[in-house]
Each structure stands twice: as structure tokens, then as C-alpha cells.
Amino acid sequence: MSTAADTAGTTRGGHTIEAQALSKRYGHTVAVDDLSFVIRPGVVTGLLGPNGAGKSTTMRMILGLDHPSAGSVSVDGSSFPGLAAPMSEVGALLDAGGVDGRRTAYRHLLWLARAGGIPRSRVDEVISEVGLSSVAGKRIGGFSLGMSQRLGIAAAILGDPRTLLFDEPVNGLDPEGIRWVRRLLRGLAAEGRTVVVSSHLMSEIEQTADHVLVMGRGKLVADASIGELTREGPTTTVRVVSPDAIELREAMLAAGADVTEDANGAMITTGIDAAGVGELAAARGLRLHELTPQRARLEEAFFELTEGSVEYQAAAAEEGR
Amino acid sequence: MTLASEWTKLVTLRSTYVILGLSILLSVAVTALLAIIVGATWSEWTAAEREEFHPILISTGIGLIVAGILLVVLGVRTVTSEYSTGMIRTTLTATPARAGVLAAKVTVVAGVSLAAGLTAGVATFAAGQAIFAAYGLETASLVDGETLRTLLASSLIAPVLPLIGLALGFVLRSTAGAITAVLSLIFAPVVLYPLLPEWWQDNVLGYFPAQAGDAIAIGHIPEAGVTEPGTGMAIVALAAWLAVFGAVAHVAFTRRDA
Numbered sequence: 001m002s003t004a005a006d007t008a009g010t011t012r013g014g015h016t017i018e019a020q021a022l023s024k025r026y027g028h029t030v031a032v033d034d035l036s037f038v039i040r041p042g043v044v045t046g047l048l049g050p051n052g053a054g055k056s057t058t059m060r061m062i063l064g065l066d067h068p069s070a071g072s073v074s075v076d077g078s079s080f081p082g083l084a085a086p087m088s089e090v091g092a093l094l095d096a097g098g099v100d101g102r103r104t105a106y107r108h109l110l111w112l113a114r115a116g117g118i119p120r121s122r123v124d125e126v127i128s129e130v131g132l133s134s135v136a137g138k139r140i141g142g143f144s145l146g147m148s149q150r151l152g153i154a155a156a157i158l159g160d161p162r163t164l165l166f167d168e169p170v171n172g173l174d175p176e177g178i179r180w181v182r183r184l185l186r187g188l189a190a191e192g193r194t195v196v197v198s199s200h201l202m203s204e205i206e207q208t209a210d211h212v213l214v215m216g217r218g219k220l221v222a223d224a225s226i227g228e229l230t231r232e233g234p235t236t237t238v239r240v241v242s243p244d245a246i247e248l249r250e251a252m253l254a255a256g257a258d259v260t261e262d263a264n265g266a267m268i269t270t271g272i273d274a275a276g277v278g279e280l281a282a283a284r285g286l287r288l289h290e291l292t293p294q295r296a297r298l299e300e301a302f303f304e305l306t307e308g309s310v311e312y313q314a315a316a317a318e319e320g321r
Numbered sequence: 322m323t324l325a326s327e328w329t330k331l332v333t334l335r336s337t338y339v340i341l342g343l344s345i346l347l348s349v350a351v352t353a354l355l356a357i358i359v360g361a362t363w364s365e366w367t368a369a370e371r372e373e374f375h376p377i378l379i380s381t382g383i384g385l386i387v388a389g390i391l392l393v394v395l396g397v398r399t400v401t402s403e404y405s406t407g408m409i410r411t412t413l414t415a416t417p418a419r420a421g422v423l424a425a426k427v428t429v430v431a432g433v434s435l436a437a438g439l440t441a442g443v444a445t446f447a448a449g450q451a452i453f454a455a456y457g458l459e460t461a462s463l464v465d466g467e468t469l470r471t472l473l474a475s476s477l478i479a480p481v482l483p484l485i486g487l488a489l490g491f492v493l494r495s496t497a498g499a500i501t502a503v504l505s506l507i508f509a510p511v512v513l514y515p516l517l518p519e520w521w522q523d524n525v526l527g528y529f530p531a532q533a534g535d536a537i538a539i540g541h542i543p544e545a546g547v548t549e550p551g552t553g554m555a556i557v558a559l560a561a562w563l564a565v566f567g568a569v570a571h572v573a574f575t576r577r578d579a
Contacts, residue, residue, distance in 0.1 A: 064417050065410050066578040081417035090414070098411035100334070100402060107333040115326035115415040155411065 014041030014194025015089070015163045017062060021071035024057050024218075031057040033218035034071070039196055039211075041163075044189045046209030046226075047198035048302060054218040055198040056095055059165050062196075063092055075163065087116030087159030093152040095167040101141025105132055105151050108140060109158060116159045126154040131180075145172025153181070163194040170204055182208045202302045214302060238274045240267040241290035242281065248288075251280045266290065323416045323425040331399065331429055341433070344391035345441050352384030352445040353452060360456030375544040376461040377471050380449030381442060382539075385475055386531075388441040389482055390504070396430045396483030397499040400490030409579050419575045423491070427567070430487050431480040438479025442472045467542065475538040481530055481559055482507065488570035507531040523549045528558040 017039040024032040032054040039045045047055045060066040062073050064081040075083065075090065083089045099108055109123045127136045130150040135143070140151065149172055156164055166185065170178045185208050189195040199205050205212055205226075212229055214222035222229060239262070242248045249259050249267060257272035269277065274293045281288050331337050356379055366374070403409040416422055446468065450460045461468050482503060489499040510526040517526065526532060527549045536555035539545040550558065 060410070060578070063410075063414050065413055067576075081419075083417075086417050087415050092414050094407075094410055094414070098407045098409075098414075100406045100408050102336065103333050107329075111326050111329040111333060112411065112415055114329045115322055115412070117322045159415075 012162050013192040015076040016040055017073065017075055017163070017194065017196070018077075019058070019062075019071065019073040022058070022061060022068055022073050023070040024054070024061060024066060025069045030218050032061070032068075035215075035218070035220050036071075037213055037220060037223055039194060039213075041194040042189060042192050043210040044185050044195045044197060044208050046205035046212040047196060047215065048202060048205045048209075048212050049198075049200065049215035051200050052217075053200075053215040055200075055215055056167055057218075058215070059092070059094065059167050059196070059198065062165065063090065085116070085159075087112075087118065087161065089159075089161055090163045090165065091156035091159055091161035092165040093149070093156045093167060093169055094165075095171075097148055097152065099140050099148070099151065102139060104137050104139055105143070105154075106136040108151065109154060112155055112158055118159060122158065122160075126158050129157070130154040146174060146177055149173055150177070153184070157188075161193075164188055164196070166195070166197045168199055169197060170199070170201075178204075237268050237270050237294040238272065238277055239290065239292040239294055240269060240277055240288070241265075242267070242286060242288050244281075244286040247284065248277075248281060248286050251284055251286070252277065255280060268294070323418070323421045324428055326412075326416065327399075327422075327425040327429045331433065336398070337395065337433075340391050340395045341437050344388040344437055345444055347391070348384035348388035348441045349444050349448045351387050352380050352382075353448045355379050355383060356449045356452035360452060360458060363456060363458060373544050374459070375542055376450060376453050376459055377446070377468055377542060378539060378545055380446045381471055381475050384445040384449075385438070385441060385479075386507075388437065389479065389531075390507075392434045392437055392479065392483040393486040393503045394500060395433065396486035397490045397496055397503070399426050399430055400487055401494060401496040401499060404490075404494040405496070413579050420571065423571060423574055426487060427484060430483050434480035434483045435476055439472070439476035441479075442475050446472060470541060471538060475534075478534040478537055478559065481534060481563065484563060485530060485566050488566035491570040492573045528555075530559060530562050533558040533562075 019035050019037050022032055022035040023030070035054070035058065047058065049055050057066060058073075061068050062075065062080060064079060072079075080086070080090060103111075106123065106127065109127065110120070112118075113120065113123050127133055130153050132147065132150055132154065135147065140148065143151065149169060153166070153169065156166065164185075166181075169181050169185075173181060185195050185197055189210070197205070197208055209226060211225050212222065213220060214229075240248065240252075245267060252259050252267075252269055252272060255272055255276065257269045257276075260268045262268050272280075274291050277291055278288065280286075359374070359379060363371075403412060412422060413419065443463075446461075446463065450463075453460045463469075463472075485506065486499055486503045489502045490496075493499045493502065506529065508531075510529040510532050514522060514526055527536065533550065533555040535545075536547050536550055537552055537559070540547040540552055540555065
């Protein structure tokens, strides 16, 4: 895949983005609440949370578009508006689109290029890279959501920036487009850039991000690698199949574990890990046919972490009807 | 680079050409209509009325107000269209120095208004004089000192109202709101004039932007009947209006969330 860095010839590492006690209030609504995190270059960092969790607000504060009510956020130690050549430092795709539908795609990218002192030839390059060559001369107002997303991505990579922020980039894209975005994000991170992608879809983050910041109601509820998040969830269970099930079950209950049975007759235990089950069985000379730690999927971890921090839950919505 | 970007934004919109074209066409049309009315009714004018006739006044009056209002729309829209589409966030991601964005928009709107004002001024002057000549009335020459001063002054003040519109665009973030506010500023003195005592007429209303602009553009022509303020004070007044609106726009733009 051809990426921005191929044309630039050099790849510069991304920035470190650091938030310290970052908060944003709109009137009485707290959008972001005492958020502290460090986002590092070279990996894709996912910003995961339900709608209204404060992901977009956080991105706008990183870009200096919204001013924090308290705390601060810095890009390599300084505020983003203070950077010398902003377009070659940070590129962003924001959720609202941020385009005037009366302009053609080419002309939208042209004014942006002029803003960064970027040559016209680079506009043609990014248009073909995102696959919009055939509609470059068409007005943006007539674009589908997927085409608008591609244009937004073209705008984000136009300046060949070291750091890229993508707010819900796969919205409206077809499956081929989604795969393309995933490859693009991974490629940009592999070149050493800082890549931040937000989504309310756990499955999307699971497939693109290396590291995840989980947000709920403006607060940071988890800051971990994908592996940690799916491995060490408090709901981790172990699937146990044994011909000596009755004895083993009693031993596990005695050890303080919970045991249930699944549809196939296997025991599902919580409160004890796979090694613990193996030790119990060995100590009593019980046979084990299957001993499988069940990794909590990110989706389950996400629900668990954001439970109670989701702004509107289904139950509350039902009551309101 | 911010300036090049703002210029590109302006010239890549069809509406820019529509507004500029209309401002010239409509100002010429209105001026021509007035001149025809003058020519056609001349035989009924009294001696005193004929004494007050001046060929420059008709051609730089109402017609240029029409052009001015369209240029206000242009000035307002350079800001409010970015807020209504959310494009302001794209702009500030590319060029986050807000004072620079404000300065670039001011420069572009001032330059375009100046050029459009000059074009409309020359075009309405030519149309007016041609029609007066056809009716056998007194005409003015383009190279006459009085004419040149009027055209130059009316072009130089042409950016004032569009720039006030631009500033109000940053404050109100609404096309309709900002245009209404500028129109109120233009017409409030006209409405208030008969209602207020003479002191107010001389010392307050004359310093409003449109009236101070008239004082600069046509105050030197005795037949115009503009007595207050003098050219110098009117220039000071316009500079003060621009400084105040510029400062308010700067505060609104830099302190508030985009």
C-alpha cells in the first residue's frame, strides 16, 4: 500500500500526547471528567466508549478546538496551536465532516493544501490514494457518507502528519472500505506515527488498535493493551471437561470457585484460573480431558467496564416510554 | 499561507461570483433607474430643485448602498458559512493560530470589497453620466478632481461595512443574525433622525458607520448637504468602529470553542 510516507521519503516518528486531569464542562453537563492518559507513537491507540462518553470532545481538546475547563493536554509537551507547521504535525478526521458541500472535493483539498504550503501535486496524490479520483471534480454536497469519510481521510493525511486523529473513521464505509481504513491505520502506526482512532464499536477497536483507552461518561475507565483488556478481565472463566466431574466440582467449590454447566455438559468455573483447576485435579488424582481459559472478549470487558457509566442505558430508555 | 488559503476558499465558491456580479449589476441598474427618473421629470423640477442637482450625487448614492449591502453578505458569509458547515474546525486544525485566521479573512474581505466598490463606483458613475447626457443635463467628467475624490473615497470606505459584518459573524455565528445587525447599524440613524433632538443628530447619528462613510465620500460636495462630521472626524469614527468590532471579534474567536 502506498502511504503518505512513501512520497515524503522520510518517516518521522509521532508525537506523545499527554492529558493531565483534563476536564470539559458545557454548562452543567460534564463531557470529560478528570482525564489523564499518555498516548504513544508507533501503535494504534483506540478511544473506545459509548456515544456521549466524551471521545470527540477529547479529540477536539487535543486539537485546541475546544478549551479545557480544567487540566491540560499537550502534543510533545506543547499545546497543538503552538506548533510551527501544524499540518505536517497533526492531521485529523473529525466526526462532523467539516466541509462546505458547495465546493468540489478537489477544491476543498486545494484550500487546505494552501493553508499548509503543500504543493498541488500532493492533492492529486491523496485523492487517488483514497480512491476519489473519479469524483474529484464533483461537489461534496452530493457525496455519500462513505465518500465523505474518504475525503476526510484524504484531508487528514494531506500534510503527511506525524500524528493522526480519526474520529469514527469507518462510519458509512462498505466492508472493503473498512478493511482499507484498518490497513491504513496499521500502516501509519507501523511507520512510527502516533495514530488515535475512536469508535463506539468494540469489534472495530479490537481489530485495529493495539492499545485502548476506554471512556464512559467522560471518565477513563481503562487504559490497557488489547491483550491485557481481554485477558485479565474479572469475568475470565475456565471451561473444564472431566470424567470425574462430580469430585472435581466439589473440590473447586471448596476452593471458593463458582461452577456452572454449559449446554454441552462442560463445567464453566469462575473465581479460579486454569492453573488452579489443574493443581486441584492433580492433588486428587482426577482426570482432565479439557482445561480451557475462556478469554473475555473486548466486548464483554467493555460492557463490564462501562456498566453504570453509560449515559443512557436501555432499561432507563424503556422506562421512559 | 493562511492568506492564500482564505483567498482560495473565496474564489472556489460560485456564490462569491454571484454576489460580486449582482453587486455591480444591481447598483448600475438602480443608478440608471434613478437617472432616468431625474431626466424624465426634469421639466417639472423647480429652479431651487435644479440648483441642488449635482451629477455625481445620484451616481454614488443609492446604487452604492445596494452594492454595499451585498458586500456585507459576502463579509458575513466568509465566517458564518464555516460555522454552519463545521468547516471552521477543519480550518483551525490546519491553521490553529486564530489571530492569523482572523487577519487573513479581514485582508481578503477588505481587498475584494475595495475592488468591488471601485468597480461599482466607476460603473454607476458612467451609467449615470451617460443617461444625464442623453437627457441633455449637466454631467461630470471622470477625470474631474471632485469625481476622482468621490470615487476614491467611496471605494476606500467600501470595506468598512463588510468588515463589521465579518466581525459580527464571529460573534453571532449566524448569517441572518449578523446581516440583520449590520443593517440595523446602517438604518438605525435614518430611522432615529427625526425622533431625536438636533444635538443628537449632529453629534451622535452622523458618526454611525454608514453616515460617517457618506461624510467621507460626498461631504466635500456642497449640494450633498452633509455638514457633520467633517472628513477628518468621520475617518476617526470609522477607524474607531473597525477597531472596536475587530477587538470584539478577536476576543469572541480566540476565547470560545470552535
